[in-house]
Amino acid sequence: MDEKKLKEELLSEIYRQRLTGFVARKVRDSFDVEEIVQESLIAGLDSLPMFKGRSSLYTWLCAIAKHEIADFYRRKKIKQIVFSKLPFLEKLVSEALGPELAYQELETKRRIVKTLKSLSEGYEQVLRLKYIDGLSMKEIAERLSITVKAVESRLTRARLAFQKVYAADEKEIKKAWKGWGSSWD
DSSP: OOHHHHHHHHTSHHHHHHHHHHHHTTOOOHHHHHHHHHHHHHHHHHHGGGOOSSSOHHHHHHHHHHHHHHHHHHHHHHHHHHHHHOHHHHHHHHHHHHHHHHHHHHHHHHHHHHHHHHSOHHHHHHHIIIIISOOOHHHHHHHHTSOHHHHHHHHHHHHHHHHHHHHHHHHHHHHHHHHHHHTTO
16 A cells, blocks of 8 residues: 555544544543544654554554553653652743743644645635534534545545645745744854
8 A cells, every 4th residue: 555545544534533442441531642642643644654564554553552652651650750759840840831832832723724724615624623613524524415425535635635734834934944043143
């Protein structure tokens, strides 16, 4: 199977749902589950060229998710140990990172909105219905008067288009930063 088809399969709603179920059996908090699923999918996309097909794509993705879960618990344990031994650090860290994280979140939201607006109306609409309005595939199909299968297909293509535009924007930002940094020389 070629890399493009593997990406589409990896980003499909079916894989997301299956992976969410897999992670939810090991992690209780739904926010943490979603974060680990996102990290696993991103790591899967990044590692896709190394996928050899010796197992199913889902099995391979679950192995990545296991590593992400282990990393999650490792970070959580380190935070607990550090903050229990040095409680003043927790407040200091949250104060120090607060404005920076808030700015990063704002910038990410701006980039997402910019990316959504640059997509075709159909892609923007299906992504908004799914991820902003939180509708199920069936609800989206009813709202758009199309089949659930058509929604899955459109959503997969919309995700790929979003990813492509978002990545291109990121390259432009890095390029601008490099140019800006060299002006200080």
